[in-house]
Amino acid sequence: MMMTEERPAAIASRRRRIDWAKTFWLLRRSPLTLAGGVIMALMLLLMIFSPWLTPYDPNALDLTARLQPPSALHWFGTDEVGRDLFSRVLVGSQQSVTAGLVVVVIAGGLGSLLGCLSGVLGGRGDAAIMRLMDIMLSIPSLVLTMALAAALGPSLFNAMLAIAIVRIPFYVRLARGQTLVVRQFTFVQASRTFGASRWHLISWHILRNALPPLVVQASLDIGSAILMAATLGFIGLGAQQPSAEWGAMVAIGRNYVLDQWWYCTFPGAAILITAVGFNLFGDGIRDLLDPKAGGRH
Template identity: 65%
Template sequence: MISHLLYQLKHSPLMVLGLVILAVVLLMVGLAGWIAPYDPEKLDLVHRLAAPSAAHWFGTDEVGRDIYSRVLFGGRQSIGVGLFVAGCSSLVGAVIGCFSGIIGGWIDGLIMRCMDVVLSVPSLVLIMALAAALGPSLFNAMLAITLVRIPFYVRLARGQTLGIREMAYVKAAWTFGATRRHVVRWHVARNAASPIIVQATLDIGGAILMAAALGFIGLGAQQPTAEWGAMVATGRNFLLDQWWYTVMPGCAILVTALACNLVGDGVRDMLDPKARAK
């Protein structure tokens, strides 16, 4: 198992690059309480909007808060949103999709028509509407993104289930009296997991970008919470003269989302039999 993983990593340099970047980001964010030079919410009006220097590596914001410290602590919010959205939406969507595909009939039709209604609305518009209805906060933004992403996993899991349930070993399980729950747990879920894992890995970066977009328009994290999208939104007012205010958290979003996508592409190549055969 380990040798196979090392072999795959050897032939996927972009995935290795993504893993290294992601590991560094997670390490810095996880150790933010120890490596951040300042309190992310401490005001210092004397040094407001100071340019990057030895004292403040990323400069300061309009009330003198250290941007480097806020980027580190803000990573906890942004990356936490990505992991929560990918984990919850994939788990809930996979369960609904697998049971929908196994049950079939009018229940399957009803579930899929509900999913079609959600998918017929542009994702960003629906997320903004839900976030606005729930109220501007990071948790509500995270919940809105999760709810909108669930139908994608439902359709993916159902499609996999429809193919798997026609396999000989699944029909044999029905013949020997296996329950639907047993079939879903021991046959369908395990064999349908690969594409769901790949999609969830890719969705982490997308969720981080979506949370940043909601923070940018004021529907995500609120002041004084440090969050990358909210920092970019506030920094745009000073972009012409104090470019570091927007560029630093923007680069953090870019690097993290790029690393997640590189890892997701690598996982897809590792779990795709057609890709391994090439």
């Protein structure tokens, strides 16, 4: 009797081990995905532990050490007021990476729910939501983001909010498309027949089955959100001084690029490496979850 009761649990445990083994095997086949995962993990660790890793106070002024080149004392050199650039780049990971994550959480969460609701409602409600999304998509993303950020006021929080609003239509369209497919499944039709509410259909059936493509979209959007936040910081609509934000640091460093090359090089390299790492990892996640890419074979 005990053997028959334990057998389903043992089978489920074995299946989970097989799934994890297949996942690691697929990741090992893609060196770029592994590289992206390593970069992503490193940036997340820096985001968490950077306050304890900085050798200097990132906002401490030392005019006697202004614009010094990279050395044993200052690995990335110093800026125009003597602040250690290595410390500022490390601390800047908190703002830049956090901005990417917050944007994806806001845009992905609201956009997914709105898209699922649009697909479930149908009729005039669906048409009204999608026409609004079409209007937003008809405006270039950068132009709309800059307009919203300028209207809200220059700050990192407002920049994240502006980027998230602009990214919402992409999740709405994707979630609605998945909803139109999933709502035709037999178990969804059965739940509707037995009187399930729209919220129950969305939360228990549709959203769960539409999650894989939404996760892929979110993983790919983090790198784009980091670049967009850096762009707003570069033009003065993002984080403000003395905040150590990579885009703002590049904006000031460009004034010294001919003689003090290190000023904008290291923050710019941090933006590039972080965005590329998240994009590579997102491509790997897409390959794992896309049956046509071999992730389920």
